[in-house]
Amino acid sequence: MQHTWTGGDLIFSYCTDGDLPEISRMLSKESVCRWLFFGPNAVEVTRSYFLPLIEGMQAALLEGRTPDHHVFTLRLHRTGEFVGQCALFPVDFSPGSYLVGYQIDDTHWGKGYGTLACRFLVYVAFAVLDGYRLNGDAVAGNTASLRVMEKCGFVREGLQRGYWHARGGCHDRVLLGLLRDDLPAGCIEPLAGAFSAR
Template identity: 55%
Template sequence: MQTTWTSPSLTFSYVTLEDLTPISEMLTKETVCRWLFFGPNLPEVTHAYFLPFLDENALALAEDRLPSNFVFTIRNRKTKAFIGQCALIADEFSPGAYLVGYQIDDPFWNKGIGSEAVTFLIWFAFRIAGAYRLNADTAAGNQGSARVLEKGGFVPEGRQRKYWHARGGYHDRLLFGLLTEEVKEDVLATLDRLFS
């Protein structure tokens, strides 16, 4: 079963035990966690969160099936340098709906990687995971993340006021959605060629 997908510049691979160290280091940073409702985390907190995904992946691979959730490490295709992680987390009450998530390490910001990660997740969700809907959210102050989602075709669907309490303040939560019928077949065909 395939576990890694590539674009001309990036690789997206199912998260492994070896990936937990760079992911944990990334999520100790105040800069990376500024707009997240969690973190900065101690490494053991990050490990505890990701270990069930690793166990699920191992079982799914042993049974030659897709896991329920899809958590990926993002690396530079040429250098193999760690860049971040992205995920599709299944909505337990709506089979076929997934929550989109991504964190990019701060040295790699403003290079289009967030947009490419979201594009990969859209392609993977609708081509491989069989999704009918993607959900996404971001703190209202995180304009960069909102732009990434809108650029990917996500539609703004609402605002939850003072939804998150983090780092001493309250943050509104912006909600976004993308339905399978909103992504044109020719776009997915182009992405089929991009993510070999």
């Protein structure tokens, strides 16, 4: 199983416990967590969430198995500077269906890294894991995240009113989806060509 890829000017690699300080710092920021239903988080909260996922992924990779969860760290290719993280989480009782997630540190906003991260997840889900469906969601006011997913081919499928309670209010949740069959014929190969093994 591949551990690391490059695409654009980013390196995508399965998270390790060495990435946790930077992930924790990012998820402690109000700016980054503004549209999330969680956070800002204390370091211990972020660590207690991610560490079991990381341990499970690393054990699977060491044994040559495909992990159940796929959480990736994004770093600049030139410098190794932390940019953010992205993930694919399996959907219960639907093998081949995944929920996408991504957070970009506020120091790297506006550079197209959210879109690149989402494209990477589409590539991994369909070209590496042979999945059939991706699920996405965002707070209705998070126009940047909605735009990212739509640029990557996701289609709005529904709205759950007042779904998330965060920062003193209730927020609508927009549901999006992307089926492998939605992609134009021959689209997977060029997508795979955009991300190379390291």
